[in-house]
Amino acid sequence: MLKNNHTELIKQWTRDLGFDHCGIARAQVLDEDARRLESWLNKGMNGSMAYMENYFDIRIDPSKLVPGARSVITLLLNYFPGQEDPAGHMADAGTGVSEVLQAGRNRMRMDEDREKGPGTGADRGKGTDAGGGKGLRMSAGERGRSGKGGLGMEAVQGAPRVAKYAYGNDYHEVIRSKLKILLERMRRQIGEVNGRGFVDSAPVLERSWAVRSGLGWVGKNGNLLNRQAGSFFFIATLIVDLELEYDTPFAGDYCGTCRKCIDACPTDAILDNKVVDGSKCISYFTIELKDQLIPETMKGKFEDWLFGCDTCQDVCPWNRFSTPTKETAFAPIPAILNFSTADWEELTEDGFKEIFRHSALKRTKYAGIQRNLRFIAP
Ligand code: B12
Ligand code: SF4
Ligand code: SF4
Numbered sequence: 174m175l176k177n178n179h180t181e182l183i184k185q186w187t188r189d190l191g192f193d194h195c196g197i198a199r200a201q202v203l204d205e206d207a208r209r210l211e212s213w214l215n216k217g218m219n220g221s222m223a224y225m226e227n228y229f230d231i232r233i234d235p236s237k238l239v240p241g242a243r244s245v246i247t248l249l250l251n252y253f254p255g256q257e258d259p260a261g262h263m264a265d266a267g268t269g270v271s272e273v274l275q276a277g278r279n280r281m282r283m284d285e286d287r288e289k290g291p292g293t294g295a296d297r298g299k300g301t302d303a304g305g306g307k308g309l310r311m312s313a314g315e316r317g318r319s320g321k322g323g324l325g326m327e328a329v330q331g332a333p334r335v336a337k338y339a340y341g342n343d344y345h346e347v348i349r350s351k352l353k354i355l356l357e358r359m360r361r362q363i364g365e366v367n368g369r370g371f372v373d374s375a376p377v378l379e380r381s382w383a384v385r386s387g388l389g390w391v392g393k394n395g396n397l398l399n400r401q402a403g404s405f406f407f408i409a410t411l412i413v414d415l416e417l418e419y420d421t422p423f424a425g426d427y428c429g430t431c432r433k434c435i436d437a438c439p440t441d442a443i444l445d446n447k448v449v450d451g452s453k454c455i456s457y458f459t460i461e462l463k464d465q466l467i468p469e470t471m472k473g474k475f476e477d478w479l480f481g482c483d484t485c486q487d488v489c490p491w492n493r494f495s496t497p498t499k500e501t502a503f504a505p506i507p508a509i510l511n512f513s514t515a516d517w518e519e520l521t522e523d524g525f526k527e528i529f530r531h532s533a534l535k536r537t538k539y540a541g542i543q544r545n546l547r548f549i550a551p
Contacts, residue, residue, distance in 0.1 A: 255498070382410055
């Protein structure tokens, strides 16, 4: 009975903190996932991300991170900005009734409102023309700080693109502070709870836990997809030594016969069986590849991606169901939506540090952005 109450309380607190979905799984060793991870590593799909080879045992066993671990609480936080791609590129998520929805219909009863559907991705992608690029010329620093543009803003045609997850403040900081509050609240109101919260940077197989917590399935593009929310969300985990009520693992797969992500991936990084070759992904080249040049074989394939890549999510029909995030910390940093190629080129290191001091773009540092900029130049 107590564990029911605790579970309900915890789920309510996660909603209070602004998380969109919460699922809970029994903590256990991830045998099947261990095999998938091992095969991925053996094929060198981690490229130069050596950190993925470390702590293999910890990565597949939550009790090695939290002694006596009983439960893994998985949380989703939507980051979908609800604004068009800054470069005015069309998102293709909603063109027509796609194969996947057709397949989905055969397999499930879709909620009525979702059947009627959200605005199409095509609507989302239709940008007002920028004008912002060259007409009203300000310095890069001014444009980055000004907030000009804001919502419903000018699109800078052909400008370098930043993946949506990095539009606002660094999610690591935003989510970590929420996890800290959650754990403190558990300790205050439930009692002595040993636990640790993680987002992205720890040896935790977050997508696997999300599936086990009933939050969705791993799509062909490797991302966790949720029928209500699509895939534009972060995943966070909190491992605790508290027994809780467990959600039913997600058993379905609603990709159907769709292959949009595979066909759209500019570098052919998406292979069969939901395997993404990290070493061929634009996100890897633009963010994770440190102090190295991007291989020339990739030249001309980046479709203006300067930092990260959203192509396999933009084309996914399930992202027609994305709704704008309510998290104010994820409101776009103006520069990300305003900057033209020239603005990025003119940006000084000091300007970069100032404008992106709270941003995930810090990860590549100024030199990384400059390298990427040179690489995507025609
Ligand atoms: C390394 C990494 C990368 C690398 C490698 C990508 C990769 N495919 O692994 C690079 C830099 C390329 C990358 C890119 C991106 N990433 Co990343 N990345 C990670 C990180 C740190 C580890 C992932 C990992 O363990 N990979 C190893 C492979 C083998 O594991 P996996 O792909 O997760 O697959 C596991 C499960 O999915 C499961 N699985 C696979 N198939 C099936 C099938 C079934 C039936 C089941 C049950 C399970 C299952 O088994 C695998 C375990 O062995 C995680 C954070 C974390 N700690 O988990 C974020 C994470 C996966 N990334 C994330 C994001 C947002 C991205 C990008 C969208 C960013 C961007 N816009 O540029 C892209 C998407 C690229 C893509 N299509 O996958 C999010 C994903 C959110 C979501 N909705 O799924 C995560 C979870 C970070 C976070 N906390 O929010 N990423
Ligand atoms: S993020 Fe881009 S490059 Fe990476 S798998 Fe998806 S579409 Fe391909
Ligand atoms: S675009 Fe990819 S991930 Fe999305 S439904 Fe189609 S196959 Fe699945």
